[in-house]
Amino acid sequence: MRRCIMALFVTLWIAGCSDPDWQTKDISGLMPSLAFELIDENGNTVSADQFLGKTTLLFFGFTHCPDVCPTTLSRLDAATQRMDETARDEIQVLFVSVDPRRDDAETLDSYTDAFGPQFVGLTGDKAALDKLTRRYRVTYGYGEEDSEGNYDVSHSSAVFAFNAQGEARLLIRDSDPMEAVVADLERLTGEA
Amino acid sequence: MLPWEFSLAWSGACLLAIVLYLRGLRQRRRRGEATGAGRVLAYLLGVATIYGVTQTHYDYLAQYMFFTHRAQHLVLHHAGPFLIALAAPLPVLADGLPIRIRHFSGWRPIARLLRPVYRTLQHPLIAPVLFVGLIYFWLVPEVHFDAMLSTDLYQVMNWSMALDGLLFWWLILDRRTPQQGGLGYGKRIAILLAVIPPQIVLGAYIVFSKNVIFDVYEVCGRAWPLDPLTDQLLGGLLTWVPATMMSAIGVLIILSFLFRDARKEDAADVSHATP
Numbered sequence: 327m328r329r330c331i332m333a334l335f336v337t338l339w340i341a342g343c344s345d346p347d348w349q350t351k352d353i354s355g356l357m358p359s360l361a362f363e364l365i366d367e368n369g370n371t372v373s374a375d376q377f378l379g380k381t382t383l384l385f386f387g388f389t390h391c392p393d394v395c396p397t398t399l400s401r402l403d404a405a406t407q408r409m410d411e412t413a414r415d416e417i418q419v420l421f422v423s424v425d426p427r428r429d430d431a432e433t434l435d436s437y438t439d440a441f442g443p444q445f446v447g448l449t450g451d452k453a454a455l456d457k458l459t460r461r462y463r464v465t466y467g468y469g470e471e472d473s474e475g476n477y478d479v480s481h482s483s484a485v486f487a488f489n490a491q492g493e494a495r496l497l498i499r500d501s502d503p504m505e506a507v508v509a510d511l512e513r514l515t516g517e518a
Numbered sequence: 519m520l521p522w523e524f525s526l527a528w529s530g531a532c533l534l535a536i537v538l539y540l541r542g543l544r545q546r547r548r549r550g551e552a553t554g555a556g557r558v559l560a561y562l563l564g565v566a567t568i569y570g571v572t573q574t575h576y577d578y579l580a581q582y583m584f585f586t587h588r589a590q591h592l593v594l595h596h597a598g599p600f601l602i603a604l605a606a607p608l609p610v611l612a613d614g615l616p617i618r619i620r621h622f623s624g625w626r627p628i629a630r631l632l633r634p635v636y637r638t639l640q641h642p643l644i645a646p647v648l649f650v651g652l653i654y655f656w657l658v659p660e661v662h663f664d665a666m667l668s669t670d671l672y673q674v675m676n677w678s679m680a681l682d683g684l685l686f687w688w689l690i691l692d693r694r695t696p697q698q699g700g701l702g703y704g705k706r707i708a709i710l711l712a713v714i715p716p717q718i719v720l721g722a723y724i725v726f727s728k729n730v731i732f733d734v735y736e737v738c739g740r741a742w743p744l745d746p747l748t749d750q751l752l753g754g755l756l757t758w759v760p761a762t763m764m765s766a767i768g769v770l771i772i773l774s775f776l777f778r779d780a781r782k783e784d785a786a787d788v789s790h791a792t793p
Contacts, residue, residue, distance in 0.1 A: 330544050343712075353667060355668075356668040459739075463666065465581075465738060465739045465740055466739050469743045478743055479738055480743040484738065497667070497737070499733065499737055501733070512607065
């Protein structure tokens, strides 16, 4: 028990004074490192290891998403455009669709292409998605279908940032100002 | 019934609580001592609700929606421990311990070591501050955010609520009379009344807030698409109304203790008066 309390104090203490300069939410130590097995835009099974070596941004959404997803993805695109060129090449955005019923490899491919070359679309079956979303303590759910078969999907609005080694570092919210996102992404890519 | 995220600590604690209690009941029945059915029911229900909110699929909802999270804490901090303390299960649990453990010689030093800590936590001024303080602490937006992100912190949060709830209601619903070492009835009622206003203030603040205070559910996604402010409103109401109602119920129970003691005293006086 005492060891638990000590560990807690040390965690809080470290969390309390670690890097006050990050302008988005620092999640080092709070969340596990990048791991998944999903299907990419070409229909191939891919795992997280294949994406190490670059700063990785992870975002959950669906291509029929009316607002949050396109806004977030274009914001990320704008942020990377404002970074200097070398840093820009060190960044990749993984867009994980939690709506595999409508988002097949082809749909995902054309969707992410519209945003830029650094965007990679991924999806998987329910088991794979559940495992991944649970790992990052996010969830998703489906609304009721209307007469035309359209339905809403609730999903996380956060972007998780991992360093080149796949360690969880930052959580970017849609309320974070653009300057903060750019500054933190530049710093994160510079760490590698 | 199956756990969303299996935790050995929660499942083990609940299982142990039930097994020890049932063993104790059997021992007592053998000795011819009766245990009130109401108490047994309160105890089992208390443990069952705690299991229900931590180890069933309900835990999933509690992680991804604010109002269901508030309901979870209402059970962990108020209702569950309240029922358990009301059942005064300690003698039964002690009877349920295997003889070898009951006669273990190490209990005395352990008890001596823990007594000062226990005394401090159960001080009539500290207990209510701790009770309300913990509710506030885990609802500090930054703290709440981290607790909902990190699996470890989430567990620390829920355990701290459950343990503090047990301590608090144990102190309030202590079956011992003040003469037997229990806390004075006036003090108990004062504590129960003292914890009401801060909970009302917090609940009302959440209910009447026009902005989303706890954006972690927005960030992590909700269990089903529900308007964030509606979610927050429901959560605030749960923090406000049933939580403070528990105090009122507590006061009624203390009053019944008071009358019970008074009746006993009267009965004793009468028997003394008639030789």
